[in-house]
Amino acid sequence: MNLALFDLDNTLLIGDSDYKWAQFLIEKELLDRTEYESRNIEFYEQYKAGTLDIHKFLDFQLQPLSRYSRIQLDNWHNEFMIKKIMPQIAPGAHKLINKHMLEGDLCVIITATNRFVTEPIAKILGISNLIATEPDQDNGEFNGKVLGIPCFREGKIKRLEKWMNERNLTWLSFLKSWFYSDSLNDIPLLNKVSNPIAVDPDPTLRKYATKNNWPIISLR
Numbered sequence: 001m002n003l004a005l006f007d008l009d010n011t012l013l014i015g016d017s018d019y020k021w022a023q024f025l026i027e028k029e030l031l032d033r034t035e036y037e038s039r040n041i042e043f044y045e046q047y048k049a050g051t052l053d054i055h056k057f058l059d060f061q062l063q064p065l066s067r068y069s070r071i072q073l074d075n076w077h078n079e080f081m082i083k084k085i086m087p088q089i090a091p092g093a094h095k096l097i098n099k100h101m102l103e104g105d106l107c108v109i110i111t112a113t114n115r116f117v118t119e120p121i122a123k124i125l126g127i128s129n130l131i132a133t134e135p136d137q138d139n140g141e142f143n144g145k146v147l148g149i150p151c152f153r154e155g156k157i158k159r160l161e162k163w164m165n166e167r168n169l170t171w172l173s174f175l176k177s178w179f180y181s182d183s184l185n186d187i188p189l190l191n192k193v194s195n196p197i198a199v200d201p202d203p204t205l206r207k208y209a210t211k212n213n214w215p216i217i218s219l220r
Contacts, residue, residue: 003174004100005160005189007181008111008118011199012093012125013085014220018061018113019044020084028076031064048202050184054112054152059144062135065116066144073116073142081120089125090200092219096180097125106174110160112152112185116142131159156189180217184208 009016022040025031039060046052065073100107108129109122115132122130136147151159164170171177177193179186184204190196198209198216209216 001174002105003177004105004107005179006109007186008109010182011180012090013088014090015088017117021117024080024084054150058146063144065142070141085121090219110156131163153185154188
């Protein structure tokens with residue numbers, strides 16, 4: 001058996017679903033533009049620079065989920081999918097995913113973005129296995145906190161290995177493994193797989209991939 005791991009934002013998507021979700025709430029006037037837009041941009045720039053404090057960001061990103069019922073959030077997310085996500089699926093995403101599925105590989109999306117935002121996106125892409133940052137809940141309603149280790153940088157490795165362990169799998173269970181990502185933040189996990197692939201990479205990852213003779217591809 002082989003393992004194919006896919007980052008989501010700026011890899012299978014052209015853009016960042018975390019950033020777009022906050023902007024979507026701002027556009028609907030559910031978040032104050034003056035207070036939230038500049039912070040959303042600032043966090044996104046920190047992410048791209050590799051300087052993001054994930055816990056400060058999650059406080060910013062998850063708190064709005066605690067203000068509304070899950071039913072209301074799900075209704076808004078349906079609109080978000082249509083307006084913001086569907087047009088941003090990278091043209092080559094489905095072809096790449098289908099290639100691995102046809103070869104019988106175990107396909108997994110692994111993303112720092114929280115499960116509420118990403119689970120419907122994973123379903124649209126046809127991948128049932130999702131490892132994401134988990135928003136905490138009380139009786140099915142979000143409480144604004146994160147559950148467990150954020151799925152970010154080295155945390156992606158910890159979350160993936162926990163996911164494997166729950167399924168009686170280890171790295172040795174796979175003859176080959178791939179990870180497709182655009183981001184310098186994913187270099188730790190890219191170094192764990194047998195086939196690291198840089199997808200439309202940021203400048204830091206492009207330089208690192210070139211130095212290490214990793215393939216560089218585009219899905220756009």
